[in-house]
Amino acid sequence: MTLYGVGLGPGESDLVTVRGKRVLEDADVVYSPGRLSKSVVTDHIPERRIGDLDFPMTRDPEELRTAWRDAASEVAPRARDGDAAFVTLGDPNVYSTFGHLRRTLDAFHPEVDVETVPGVSAVSAFTTALGVEVDAGAGLALREASQGKSPTGPDRMVLFKVTDAPATHEGLVDDGYDVTYGRRLFMEQGDTTVTSDPEEIAERDYYTLAYAERAGLQKDRPTAFEDARGDEVAGDD
Numbered sequence: 001m002t003l004y005g006v007g008l009g010p011g012e013s014d015l016v017t018v019r020g021k022r023v024l025e026d027a028d029v030v031y032s033p034g035r036l037s038k039s040v041v042t043d044h045i046p047e048r049r050i051g052d053l054d055f056p057m058t059r060d061p062e063e064l065r066t067a068w069r070d071a072a073s074e075v076a077p078r079a080r081d082g083d084a085a086f087v088t089l090g091d092p093n094v095y096s097t098f099g100h101l102r103r104t105l106d107a108f109h110p111e112v113d114v115e116t117v118p119g120v121s122a123v124s125a126f127t128t129a130l131g132v133e134v135d136a137g138a139g140l141a142l143r144e145a146s147q148g149k150s151p152t153g154p155d156r157m158v159l160f161k162v163t164d165a166p167a168t169h170e171g172l173v174d175d176g177y178d179v180t181y182g183r184r185l186f187m188e189q190g191d192t193t194v195t196s197d198p199e200e201i202a203e204r205d206y207y208t209l210a211y212a213e214r215a216g217l218q219k220d221r222p223t224a225f226e227d228a229r230g231d232e233v234a235g236d237d
């Protein structure tokens with residue numbers, strides 16, 4: 001049988017995909033590594049079908065490797081004898097813990113089949129919440145900005161893990177970026193904030209993203225007016 005990595009979306013339970021919901025309903029056991037993902041899951045299935053997996057709060061690579069091996073040993077027999085699911089917020093393949101589990105299963109339990117059910121990533125939830133249009137052909141880089149880091153370089157970046165917005169902001173503005181922040185977007189718990197003022201979100205909250213764009217970036221956007229004049233406008237999504 002199969003282990004399904006299911007993306008739950010940004011945190012509101014009606015942003016779980018139809019397929020994700022079906023997989024959760026059909027799975028014999030659903031593993032949920034965090035409190036927020038568990039609250040989304042329990043909107044779809046009874047709590048008694050949620051399995052237990054412990055993850056230490058550590059960055060120590062050896063401790064983490066051991067934790068993932070233990071997790072894989074717990075999950076493997078359940079996914080061999082039936083169907084199991086492991087959920088992540090957003091998408092399981094975007095900056096996610098699911099990759100650790102999949103690689104550990106591949107190495108130690110290759111008999112387990114693994115499938116992924118994509119979810120709405122915080123990246124697209126964010127661009128929607130901000131009304132940012134990522135134009136066709138535009139480059140968009142994903143980076144991490146934990147502990148006040150300010151990665152720079154690309155013209156447009158989505159930054160994950162903005163845990164010290166004022167410090168991150170300073171570095172980005174010094175390098176010529178306009179920055180907007182989004183906190184707890186499309187989430188059931190906590191207050192949603194979208195702001196360009198880093199002081200408004202100075203208090204640490206892991207569920208914070210930033211969108212940084214080089215000030216004065218040239219945008220060449222066709223409009224219906226140009227279309228009517230016969231200029232070339234692509235119709236593809």
Ligand SMILES: C[S@@+](CC[C@H](N)C(=O)[O-])C[C@H]1O[C@@H](n2cnc3c(N)ncnc32)[C@H](O)[C@@H]1O
Nearest residue numbers: 010090091094121122160161184185206207208
């Ligand atoms: C480890 S990454 C997980 C990304 C996830 N797999 C995805 O596809 O969205 C965690 C980071 O995603 C961002 N994030 C996830 N959900 C969010 C939300 N609903 N609102 C704001 N930021 C969010 C935060 O920057 C957080 O630090």
